[in-house]
Amino acid sequence: MPTEQTTYRIMGIDPGTNYMGYGIVEVEGNKLRSVVMGDIDLHTMSNPYRKLRYIFDRVSKLIEDYEPREVALESPFFGTNVQSMLKLGRAQGVAMAAALKHDKEVFEYAPSRVKLSIAGSGSASKEQVAAIVKRMLKLDYMPRRLDATDGMAVAMCHYFTARTPISQAMGEARVKGLGGGKKAAKGTSSWETFIKQNPDREIK
Numbered sequence: 001m002p003t004e005q006t007t008y009r010i011m012g013i014d015p016g017t018n019y020m021g022y023g024i025v026e027v028e029g030n031k032l033r034s035v036v037m038g039d040i041d042l043h044t045m046s047n048p049y050r051k052l053r054y055i056f057d058r059v060s061k062l063i064e065d066y067e068p069r070e071v072a073l074e075s076p077f078f079g080t081n082v083q084s085m086l087k088l089g090r091a092q093g094v095a096m097a098a099a100l101k102h103d104k105e106v107f108e109y110a111p112s113r114v115k116l117s118i119a120g121s122g123s124a125s126k127e128q129v130a131a132i133v134k135r136m137l138k139l140d141y142m143p144r145r146l147d148a149t150d151g152m153a154v155a156m157c158h159y160f161t162a163r164t165p166i167s168q169a170m171g172e173a174r175v176k177g178l179g180g181g182k183k184a185a186k187g188t189s190s191w192e193t194f195i196k197q198n199p200d201r202e203i204k
Helices: 048-066 082-100 111-119 126-136 148-161 165-173 190-197
Strands: 007-013 021-027 031-041 070-074 105-109
Touching: 007 048, 007 082, 007 148, 021 048, 021 148, 031 048, 031 148, 031 165, 048 082, 070 082, 070 148, 105 111, 105 148, 111 126, 111 148, 126 148
Parallel strands: 007 070, 070 105
Antiparallel strands: 007 021, 021 031
């Protein structure tokens, strides 16, 4: 993410098959403010394919309306229910496709990484995350469902992660193993890139 003083927006998405949370923040220099957050209500839709089409259309419309520069999504968590994981993965994939269709850069973050970035603990509850999101963005209201604050937390996680010195030094070589972002080019180590660009950081 560029470090110059500029204004841009980040969209965060918390994929779901009943409710898909989203949040958009605007960055201006070192200031971060909430633009919009909410959830896409899917729980009354019984046809799984129409549900996926609805996700695609709604995410596309949000991108067109608010014009985020980057889109960050929470990765599906690993669970014992294979069918639930499959449905969640499809929902995330469709939301990702909508972002890519609009030529947006896409990033992924593990659920524990999002919680750690916002609340300082990878096992924080949804309520804890929501309370901290509200305080950090100085919101005077809370959304109806915590899916919305989860979506906003993903956007904030991307903002914080991309602004760290090591992430800026690695640039496009940010790897998912470090908590999110794009994969490094084949045959290129993220640490090798960091050391090459910051030789004074290497301990010999």
